[in-house]
Amino acid sequence: MKRPLGLRSRMMLLFCAVVGVLLAGSFITLYAWLARKTHAEFDQRAVEAAAPVAADISSDGDADDVAQLNLPDEYFQVTGRDGRVLARSLNLAPGALHLPPGALGIHGLVLFDIGDSPYGQLRMVAQPVAIGKTPAILFLAMPVVGRERTLAELRHGLGALLMLSLAVMALVSTWYVGRSLRPIAALTEHASLLARRLETQGGALTGDPLPAGVTGSPDEIGQLGAAFDRLWVQMGMAVAQLRQFVSDASHELRTPLSVLRGETELVLGEPRTGEEYRRALEVIQDELGKLSRIVEGLFTLTLADAGQLRLAREPLYLNEVLEEACALAESRARSKDIRIERSLGSELPYQGDETWLRQLFLSFLDNAVKYSPPGTRVRVSLEPRDGSGPQVEFSDEGPGIAPDHLPHIFERFYRAGADEAQSGGLGLAIAQAIVGSCGGTIECSSRPGAGTRFTVRLPAAPPETNLNKN
Numbered sequence: 001m002k003r004p005l006g007l008r009s010r011m012m013l014l015f016c017a018v019v020g021v022l023l024a025g026s027f028i029t030l031y032a033w034l035a036r037k038t039h040a041e042f043d044q045r046a047v048e049a050a051a052p053v054a055a056d057i058s059s060d061g062d063a064d065d066v067a068q069l070n071l072p073d074e075y076f077q078v079t080g081r082d083g084r085v086l087a088r089s090l091n092l093a094p095g096a097l098h099l100p101p102g103a104l105g106i107h108g109l110v111l112f113d114i115g116d117s118p119y120g121q122l123r124m125v126a127q128p129v130a131i132g133k134t135p136a137i138l139f140l141a142m143p144v145v146g147r148e149r150t151l152a153e154l155r156h157g158l159g160a161l162l163m164l165s166l167a168v169m170a171l172v173s174t175w176y177v178g179r180s181l182r183p184i185a186a187l188t189e190h191a192s193l194l195a196r197r198l199e200t201q202g203g204a205l206t207g208d209p210l211p212a213g214v215t216g217s218p219d220e221i222g223q224l225g226a227a228f229d230r231l232w233v234q235m236g237m238a239v240a241q242l243r244q245f246v247s248d249a250s251h252e253l254r255t256p257l258s259v260l261r262g263e264t265e266l267v268l269g270e271p272r273t274g275e276e277y278r279r280a281l282e283v284i285q286d287e288l289g290k291l292s293r294i295v296e297g298l299f300t301l302t303l304a305d306a307g308q309l310r311l312a313r314e315p316l317y318l319n320e321v322l323e324e325a326c327a328l329a330e331s332r333a334r335s336k337d338i339r340i341e342r343s344l345g346s347e348l349p350y351q352g353d354e355t356w357l358r359q360l361f362l363s364f365l366d367n368a369v370k371y372s373p374p375g376t377r378v379r380v381s382l383e384p385r386d387g388s389g390p391q392v393e394f395s396d397e398g399p400g401i402a403p404d405h406l407p408h409i410f411e412r413f414y415r416a417g418a419d420e421a422q423s424g425g426l427g428l429a430i431a432q433a434i435v436g437s438c439g440g441t442i443e444c445s446s447r448p449g450a451g452t453r454f455t456v457r458l459p460a461a462p463p464e465t466n467l468n469k470n
């Protein structure tokens with residue numbers, strides 16, 4: 001199979017072809033103009049040479065002076081209308097001029113080309129004259145060998161100039177195309193290097209920056225290099241996050257699976273009492289619940305990453321959804337002697353997905369209850385904002401979050417404390433995915449020892465929201 005031409009060769013061929021066609025067209029046009037100009041000047045010189053001789057014949061009434069002419073490269077002959085030669089110049093041999101057909105019937109100044117003569121190719125001027133009362137025609141023939149030699153030299157010179165120009169264009173295009181494609185070659189080499197690194201166990205996409213000639217140029221190549229540089233940085237971060245995510249997910253799943261395997265082996269190892277079987281099944285059920293929460297959380301985040309987390313827009317009362325979430329978290333809070341204080345205000349109509357909103361609120365409530373010490377309070381407030389959508393705040397009296405942990409609390413499986421493993425490290429990540437799909441925002445403010453506050457701002461509901469409470 002014939003190997004196709006590379007980009008460099010195609011660009012060089014295209015560049016040379018375009019420049020060659022333009023140069024050839026320019027040279028042909030120039031030659032045609034110069035040839036036409038040369039022919040016109042030659043004819044003008046011939047006409048000017050014949051004019052005084054024709055005037056002298058007409059004024060004297062005879063052609064005797066023509067027989068005395070012996071000018072170089074100018075051959076004169078006077079011929080009657082009947083074809084009889086009346087006079088010829090000294091340098092013109094008898095019968096040397098072969099008149100073209102119709103030459104004796106002219107009635108004005110005419111120019112002819114004669115190709116067959118002892119003097120070579122001639123250009124002839126025919127001009128009617130009168131010798132007394134006898135009409136005649138004065139013929140002046142001039143060889144065109146000098147004119148043709150000049151035009152031939154011009155053709156050869158332009159041809160040589162065209163070849164030289166094409167050779168120079170080929171060299172220039174080779175240099176310019178190579179210089180222009182050098183950044184692309186550097187991008188290709190860099191991409192190949194990163195691909196080889198990815199094939200290596202634990203390879204990273206960061207390390208060697210692009211050459212300055214690629215990213216430092218202000219032209220399109222520089223913009224492409226800068227875009228690739230940003231792309232590789234983002235890819236490096238994505239790959240690192242993916243590897244960390246897989247590692248964390250494996251770690252999170254390993255613990256409940258190990259417990260399940262241990263309990264199963266313990267139960268099957270020897271006969272047990274009914275109470276022992278019950279306790280083992282309760283442990284298994286608890287671990288299965290953890291596994292289910294982790295898998296469901298991963299599935300939710302996968303949908304969010306793919307942009308497929310679809311939230312319904314159903315009419316509801318936001319304060320009622322928040323009250324239901326508080327009621328679901330009440331039993332766990334009561335077991336830790338934690339009081340959930342509500343400030344939900346009046347009924348607030350809204351349009352949203354009730355299931356996802358309830359899960360969103362439960363994520364913050366579970367997080368607050370989990371980190372709050374016994375005997376403290378968790379405050380929940382709902383406030384409408386004019387034209388900006390509702391705002392929900394969750395605050396606790398827990399130990400707070402250190403400043404260096406705050407930027408990472410929404411990352412998957414990130415654990416600021418040992419208790420985070422209780423939720424698989426996905427609660428806040430899921431909450432952020434839900435709020436992001438709604439078009440809202442989450443803010444967190446915390447100080448160590450002073451508790452934590454999460455502020456959820458939801459987008460405004462459409463004005464046509466109309467609810468029937470029943």
